[in-house]
Each structure stands twice: as C-alpha cells, then as structure tokens.
Amino acid sequence: xxxxxxxxxxxxxxxxxxxxxxxxxxxxxxxxxxxxxxxxxxxxxxxxxxxxxxxxxxxxxxxxxxxxxxxxxxxxxxxxxxxxxxxxxxxxxxxxxxxxxxxxxxxxxxxxxxxxxxxxxxxxxxxxxxxxxxxxxxxxxxxxxxxxxxxxxxxxxxxxxxxxxxxxxxxxxxxxxxxxxxxxxxxxxxxxxxxxxxxxxxxxxxxxxxxxxxxxxxxxxxxxxxxxxxxxxxxxxxxxxxxxxxxxxxxxxxxxxxxxxxxxxxxxxxxxxxxxxxxxxxxxxxxxxxxxxxxxxxxxxxxxxxxxxxxxxxxxxxxxxxxxxxxxxxxxxxxxxxxxxxxxxxxxxxxxxxxxxxxxxxxxxxxxxxxxxxxxxxxxxxxxxxxxxxxxxxxxxxxxxxxxxxxxxxxxxxxxxxxxxxxxxxxxxxxxxxxxxxxxxxxxxxxxxxxxxxxxxxxxxxxxxxxxxxxxxxxxxxxxxxxxxxxxxxxxxxxxxxxxxxxxxxxxxxxxxxxxxxxxxxxxxxxxxxxxxxxxxxxxxxxxxxxxxxxxxxxxxxxxxxxxxxxxxxxxxxxxxxxxxxxxxxxxxxxxxxxxxxxxxxxxxxxxxxxxxxxxxxxxxxxxxxxxxxxxxxxxxxxxxxxxxxxxxxxxxxxxxxxxxxxxxxxxxxxxxxxxxxxxxxxxxxxxxxxxxxxxxxxxxxxxxxxxxxxxxxxxxxxxxxxxxxxxxxxxxxxxxxxxxxxxxxxxxxxxxxxxxxxxxxxxxxxxxxxxxxxxxxxxxxxxxxxxxxxxxxxxxxxxxxxxxxxxxxxxxxxxxxxxxxxxxxxxxxxxxxxxxxxxxxxxxxxxxxxxxxxxxxxxxxxxx
Amino acid sequence: xxxxxxxxxxxxxxxxxxxxxxxxxxxxxxxxxxxxxxxxxxxxxxxxxxxxxxxxxxxxxxxxxxxxxxxxxxxxxxxxxxxxxxxxxxxxxxxxxxxxxxxxxxxxxxxxxxxxxxxxxxxxxxxxx
Numbered sequence: 001x002x003x004x005x006x007x008x009x010x011x012x013x014x015x016x017x018x019x020x021x022x023x024x025x026x027x028x029x030x031x032x033x034x035x036x037x038x039x040x041x042x043x044x045x046x047x048x049x050x051x052x053x054x055x056x057x058x059x060x061x062x063x064x065x066x067x068x069x070x071x072x073x074x075x076x077x078x079x080x081x082x083x084x085x086x087x088x089x090x091x092x093x094x095x096x097x098x099x100x101x102x103x104x105x106x107x108x109x110x111x112x113x114x115x116x117x118x119x120x121x122x123x124x125x126x127x128x129x130x131x132x133x134x135x136x137x138x139x140x141x142x143x144x145x146x147x148x149x150x151x152x153x154x155x156x157x158x159x160x161x162x163x164x165x166x167x168x169x170x171x172x173x174x175x176x177x178x179x180x181x182x183x184x185x186x187x188x189x190x191x192x193x194x195x196x197x198x199x200x201x202x203x204x205x206x207x208x209x210x211x212x213x214x215x216x217x218x219x220x221x222x223x224x225x226x227x228x229x230x231x232x233x234x235x236x237x238x239x240x241x242x243x244x245x246x247x248x249x250x251x252x253x254x255x256x257x258x259x260x261x262x263x264x265x266x267x268x269x270x271x272x273x274x275x276x277x278x279x280x281x282x283x284x285x286x287x288x289x290x291x292x293x294x295x296x297x298x299x300x301x302x303x304x305x306x307x308x309x310x311x312x313x314x315x316x317x318x319x320x321x322x323x324x325x326x327x328x329x330x331x332x333x334x335x336x337x338x339x340x341x342x343x344x345x346x347x348x349x350x351x352x353x354x355x356x357x358x359x360x361x362x363x364x365x366x367x368x369x370x371x372x373x374x375x376x377x378x379x380x381x382x383x384x385x386x387x388x389x390x391x392x393x394x395x396x397x398x399x400x401x402x403x404x405x406x407x408x409x410x411x412x413x414x415x416x417x418x419x420x421x422x423x424x425x426x427x428x429x430x431x432x433x434x435x436x437x438x439x440x441x442x443x444x445x446x447x448x449x450x451x452x453x454x455x456x457x458x459x460x461x462x463x464x465x466x467x468x469x470x471x472x473x474x475x476x477x478x479x480x481x482x483x484x485x486x487x488x489x490x491x492x493x494x495x496x497x498x499x500x501x502x503x504x505x506x507x508x509x510x511x512x513x514x515x516x517x518x519x520x521x522x523x524x525x526x527x528x529x530x531x532x533x534x535x536x537x538x539x540x541x542x543x544x545x546x547x548x549x550x551x552x553x554x555x556x557x558x559x560x561x562x563x564x565x566x567x568x569x570x571x572x573x574x575x576x577x578x579x580x581x582x583x584x585x586x587x588x589x590x591x592x593x594x595x596x597x598x599x600x601x602x603x604x605x606x607x608x609x610x611x612x613x614x615x616x617x618x619x620x621x622x623x624x625x626x627x628x629x630x631x632x633x634x635x636x637x638x639x640x641x642x643x644x645x646x647x648x649x650x651x652x653x654x655x656x657x658x659x660x661x662x663x664x665x666x667x668x669x670x671x672x673x674x675x676x677x678x679x680x681x682x683x684x685x686x687x688x689x690x691x692x693x694x695x696x697x698x699x700x701x702x703x704x705x706x707x708x709x710x711x712x713x714x715x716x717x718x719x720x721x722x723x724x725x726x727x728x729x730x731x732x733x734x735x736x737x738x739x740x741x742x743x744x745x746x747x748x749x750x751x752x753x754x755x756x757x758x759x760x761x762x763x764x765x766x767x768x769x770x771x772x773x774x775x776x777x778x779x780x781x782x783x784x785x786x787x788x789x790x791x792x793x794x795x796x797x798x799x800x801x802x803x804x805x806x807x808x809x810x811x812x813x814x815x816x817x818x819x820x821x822x823x824x825x826x827x828x829x830x831x832x833x834x835x836x837x838x839x840x841x842x843x844x845x846x847x848x849x850x851x852x853x854x855x856x857x858x859x860x861x862x863x864x865x
Numbered sequence: 866x867x868x869x870x871x872x873x874x875x876x877x878x879x880x881x882x883x884x885x886x887x888x889x890x891x892x893x894x895x896x897x898x899x900x901x902x903x904x905x906x907x908x909x910x911x912x913x914x915x916x917x918x919x920x921x922x923x924x925x926x927x928x929x930x931x932x933x934x935x936x937x938x939x940x941x942x943x944x945x946x947x948x949x950x951x952x953x954x955x956x957x958x959x960x961x962x963x964x965x966x967x968x969x970x971x972x973x974x975x976x977x978x979x980x981x982x983x984x985x986x987x988x989x990x991x992x993x994x
Contacts, residue, residue, distance in 0.1 A: 507940065507941070508938075508939075538938070538939040538940075538942070539895070539912075539913045539937070539938055539939045539944075540938045540939070541936070541938035541939065541940065541945065541947065541954070542935070542936040542938060542947035542952060542954070544938075545936050545938065546936070564894075566893060566896065567893060567894060567895035567896050567937070568936075569936075570936065570949065571931070571934040571935070571936075571949035574896075574934065575934070579931070579934075579949055579950065581927065581929065581950070582929050583929035583930050583931045825891075826893070826896075829899070829901075830899050830900055830901040830906075831886060831887040831891055831892075831898040831899060831900050831909070832884075832885075832886040832887055832900045832901060832902070833900075833901045836901060838906075838930055840906070840923075840929075840930045841930075854928045854929070
C-alpha cells in the first residue's frame, strides 16, 4: 500500500520513523514530499544552530522511504487519490498524511515587506538573517552597534532575540501582551523572566503594540514605529507573532478547515476523507491547533498506529484497495484504539540560561475552585507558583522561573494528590519521589512514556542503567528534562529488586573515589601502602593506583614521580608524556591562553625538526609533537625548558588549557581582556590534578569564539564583568555548560572557580568529567550554587585554602625531573642497553612528515572495552 | 595449574643460557623495565614482595613493545601487569591474559644472580631471535 506524507518537518519525520519502526512486514511504501530543500531537522533547536553551529539534522530514513525535497505539493486530487508537486510529479496514494506545519504569522502592517524583515522558522530564514546582519556589519559606520527588534515576546520570539544577540545585534523585544510568554506564564512569572532577560542586555517592551515598519535612506528597514507614537531603531526585524496552520492544500481539495485556519480532524487525526489524515501544527483537533513539539509527536504516533491497523485490516498487503471499498469501510483503521486525547502543554526550557517551566493549567483561578501558592525571590531571580485545588491537595498547574529543578516531579503530579504540602512541593520536598509516582503518570511528555511503562521495561528487560532505559523506552531522549526523574524511578526499582549498585572502586577497595579522597584527607595518609593496608586488600591495580595517585597529587603531596608515588602512575604520568599506538610518546608544552611569541614558536619548530617529530596543532591552541622515544623525552624537554616552556600536562588527569579569543585588545567586538584572564586562570590551575582532565576557555564577548560553553568551566565576558559556565563537555557526550554566575568581577570569578574545582575534585567519581558529575549531583546546579556561593556546607574556607596550597606549591614537573638524576633514570630504552634505540619503532613518510609503522609481531583484535 | 613465583624460576630449560641484565636495585619496586636479550625484548618486573617476573615486552593486543611500562597489581591474589595501551591484564607468573584467556605472553626464567645483587634472564632456544 502506498502512503504519501506531505511535509518533512519534525512531525512528518516522526510519523515516518514511527511507522517504519513498527511496520516490520513493509506493508506501507512511503513517499515523503517536502517543501524545504533539506530533509527534516530539529526546528526547536534552531537558535543553537546559529549560536553553536549545532547539526540539527534528524537521522535519515532508510532506503525504503522515497524522500522528495525542494518540490512542494501543490494539489491533491481526492477522487483519483493523487498528489501533484510544483515540478509536475504525481504520486498516487492509498493513505495521505498532511504534515504541512505552519507559517509564521506576520500582521498586516505597513513595511512588512521591506528588506531586513524576516520570519523565524527555517534554517533558510536563519541564513537570511545572518547574511543581512553580516551586510549591516560591513556597511555600518564606526563601531556603532547594530540594532534589531523581535516582534513577539513568546517562546520563539525570545529564541529569535537570542539568535540576534548571537549575531552581535542589540535587540529589542516588542510584545503586545503586558508580559513575556503570555501563553505559558502568569504575570508574576513573566515579570521575573523579564528581569532575567533584561539582565542579559535585551530591551523588553511589553504591552506595546507596533504600528508600522519604516525604511531608511537605503530602502531597508530602519525603524519600528510603536502605537504610543515612539519608535525604535532597528536595522533588522524578526516576526515571531504566532503561527498560522498551512492548510491551503486541504482548502484546495475541499476538506473542512477551521474558522481561523487548521485542517479539521477527529480524535484519530483523520479528516472528513477517511484516506486523509492531518498531524502537527496544520491540524485542528478538538478545536485547537498545537504549536509545541510534544503534542505534534503524539499525533504522529496516533496516525502511525492507525496506518498499521489499516495495513492489517483485511487488505492483502502490497495490493491497492479500490477506492470504493474504502469509502464503504470508513473505519478501516479501527483495529487501532489510538486516539489523540488532547495534550499536556507543559514546557520546560532554558531561555538564555534562564530556566522557565509551565505545567498543567497555570491560569486556573479562584472561580475554578483553585488556590495559588507563590514564592518570589527577586534577588535570586526565582518565581514559583503552584495552582492547587481549594483543599490544597491536588496539583492543577504551575509556573517556575529561575529554578525549574522541581519541574519533572511537579509535572508528573498534575491532576494527582501531592504527597506533602504545597510548600514542600515548591521547595523540592517531593524530589525524593520516583518509587511512589502513580503508574499512569506521564514521565516523558515528549514521547508519552508513563511511569508504568518505564517500570515494566526495567523489570522485564532487566535494565540497570539510565542509558539502557532511555534506549528501551525513549523516555528522556527528546528534551531530556525528565531524565533525572527516570533515573529516580530506575534507582527505586533496583532498590526494590534488592540490586545494590556497588560503589566500590575495584576489588581492592570497597570505597568510591570520593570516599577514598575523604579518608586520605582526613586521616592524613600520604602513601598507597598505608591506604591499602588500612582500608583495602591486595596490592592494587591499574584502576585504583592511578586514582590514589591523583588524590595524593590533588592534596599536594609532592612530585608525582617521588618515591612510592612513581609506581602508581599510569604510563603517561610515569613518563610525563602521552603514549601513542606504536609505543612512542607525544610532547605538549604549555602555551597559556594560546598566546605565544614568534621566538617560542621557532623553538618548538626547531626541536621538532631536530628530533624528527610529527607536528600538529591541537584543538586547545597548542602544539603537539609526536614520535618521541622514551630516551629522547629528557633531551627534548631540556631544550623546551631552557627556552622557558613548562609541562602542558597533556598526559595528566589535570588542567589542560584555558583557550581564549583575542578579546578587547584586538577584536572590534571584545568587551573584556579575555587573553589576560585565560592566562591568569591557566597559570593558577596548571598542574592541578583532578578525577579527569579539565578544560577551560575564556571568550571576550557573547560571540563566544573560544567555545567556552563546551568546557568544564567556561568564562564569557559581559559589559559588566564575566559570566561563568560550568559542566560543559565536548567529546563523545557533548554537553552545553550551565550558566552558573553572572557579571562577576575578576576576583569573584577566580574565587568561584577555585571552589567549584576543589569541590569537584573532592566529590567526583573516578574518571568522571564535570559534566557527568554535575548531572549526578543531588540537587544539581542549585545545590552546587548553595555550596560554592552560599557556603551552605561551611567548607568554602577549606576549599579556598586547598586551592591556595596548590597555587603556592606549583612547580614545573619537567624542570624538576630534569634536575633529578633519580627521576631521569627511567627514561631509557633498555635497562641493559641504554644507548640502543628500540628497533621495533619505525616510521614512514606521509605529507612531508613521519607516521608510525607497526613492525612488531602479530596484532590481536582489541575487543571493545 | 597454580604456580608460586618460585615455581616460575625453577622452570629453567636446561639449554638456557643466563644473561646478566641489570642490578636488582635498578628495578623500581612495583614497576617494570625492559631488557634487550639476544634480539628479544623482555619485560622485567619487581613486585611488592620483592619477587621477579619476566614476560615478553610485546603487547599482543596492540603490537607495540610496551608491557614493561604497565601498572603492576594483583587480581584475586595473582600478581599482574596491565597493558598501558588497551589495559588488558596479564598474570605475571603464567603470562595468561586474565581478560582473554585464549591469549598468553611468553614468559622467561628470571633469577637473582650468585651475589644476590644482579638480575639474570634466560631465553629458551625457540625464544631467541
């Protein structure tokens, strides 16, 4: 049977994916007709495409799906059951799904067609805005800021404003309603959000309708005229004043549409024509058009289910049903009970670093028998409101701004009785839940996964970690906001099943790394021998020895190759270099902040040439020299140390680099001296041993050229000081850093980072980066803030002192090694033939440099570990 | 078969010739060193209890001559070395890879020389290159 899907946005993509996943027999031949020139992508993340260059593409469908892009459908012939595209192609169908989405609503004001006026919906829109802003930047006079305006202060409008800011545009947000995000937030929440947004340098005009757009001398848009007679300068204007369903195809073939647009469908998402469905933002279901991704995905799932029921509903698969049969048999999909039962419009998002959430019905009032419980903390920028039934027991809805940690739990309780008082719920008292959530509670609203579904999957499939649960149930795989709750359900299930999640480091210690750290610190232990004799068993292994080595180093117990510590080090730390696949090592001198003089660059070049090393610039603004044999390392480092270089600790679980952009010294846009700050931080934390490597960066303005938000700790300059981000990660599991503190002066910034790092070093697990540590930290970012900013645990003085000790005790590991014949003794090829180079090491040329040749004996396949 | 460290030493083939490779004090406790004996790279280890072990330096999983740079330890009481490359763990007494028992390293007879302050290694005939 032939299925044609018109529209390849997120909803169309979801429908096809859901159908293909479950249509094992291949009953449906699917053709997708898309208007945009590219296949479906994650429209929700549009802004991050611009600000972070995120790749938004969804996974491609398999070969059994025919995808037509850049050729929109222009008509549907319901009698002949065909779809015609603009280029004249025709596709026959047995079932048709309209997933045409919506178009941005642009109010009919004067000047709406001027150059420089845009909508904000597609990657093409984004590219056009970017090109226009680049053009404005090129043609502007002096260093005056480019100004812009976003019409509409809803969710998308604020995203668009962030995108403009990312392009260096000083943006106004013009909202006709009296507060921001009027569809999701109440007045108090909107007002608190406004404080945050304005604190980030955006100008908000709420309750102010616009009148017209006016052109400048060059014919492009230059001003926004407001209804109150004033006007705003704006060289770029973006409309995000709501959406209108794309229902023109339905109108063209006579299907009923709503008064204000939208293709009329029933609860199964079927139109009046039983062969045609509509899903997503183009559909009018129960009198409502849904603009959020979660309900749109639910509709896609319902229709996928219905289509599968059709396929098994009596027609032989692969043969077309004559049209008249279908008309006689209007309930061909009734084999499926799937219906779209309205949607949970709860949302949680991070707008420019501000957590905003709305759930249930936040607008229910006294007339509906509801009570409000609100909490406002203007200093911390937190607003929380719960709407509860008049007996204060049942949760109806709520709004959270500035701190949405309680969102997953609260959303799960909507419509149910709260386990405690509303006050407890507001302050996270229900956080411990997980085991006791009602079974039917929807935990993941993006993918419509209930608590019971998750529990069954855990029990039936024997799942033991969060990744498995996500993979099996899809819970937490879209927006991720419910992941902590899913983890809690998992933990509760495992505990109930009597499965204890062991925290033991390895067979030699029953303790976790954090526990060992405290034992070593509190008991003043300085050797591995004493630690394992008193608190462990056996003689250690390649897991616990480097952990203890790192703990001893973090606590400042001397050179890492001193005495017994030498035997604990991994080969990289043991030779103060990075082992490569052929048994040679690479060498990375420290280049603080990435700033380097021509003289030092020449030294690196000369050393590389003299020792015949392969040279590559790293991603962290330094230079890596490959192919050094062990006995060459001291000779290479003698040259480097004499020229003023220090160890770059590329081999250690330690601070690597603090990357920087050139900042206000050279850059036209820089607002602070990011290079000086990066050097200061790198010199402060160099040599600091941690549970895993530490990376950092400092950007001189919001353009973020140093990519600070992908670092363990990242710093971005503001007009007033520095914003600190923590817990970012690149690599295998990328994570965007969380905004931790804003507008810090130099000293406050350094103090906050000191404490953050020391707290991480004390409490993280073995090989746990700050990203995973922060995600697993009970209480999350807010708790971290309480510990390092508010000193809730009363340990800040201790953390500060520990960092001061580190700074005072720092000494270059390579210089110290060169000065100590005992430490140098290890750098020999053979203990009985120190002058003989390892004959198994060989190189061959490639692109004018060397590459290793493995000539030693046979190689076994390495199992994935 | 379980072998004590002493038993390893007594497996000396009659045809072996002992090579003096270094002073016992040259070996750092719980660390390895590499000796070049008749063209073969031998990884020597001095464990915590003072015992000596010798296995091939060639890591069969990576093909690189690196085992002498691994971390020493114990697993269920057996003395072990972990490859610094991909971290497979080997029993120093038998050479058997404890993570993949189909793989075993060649082992070599090793002893302290007559005065007790030197270390000697022997190669079986077939191990000479």
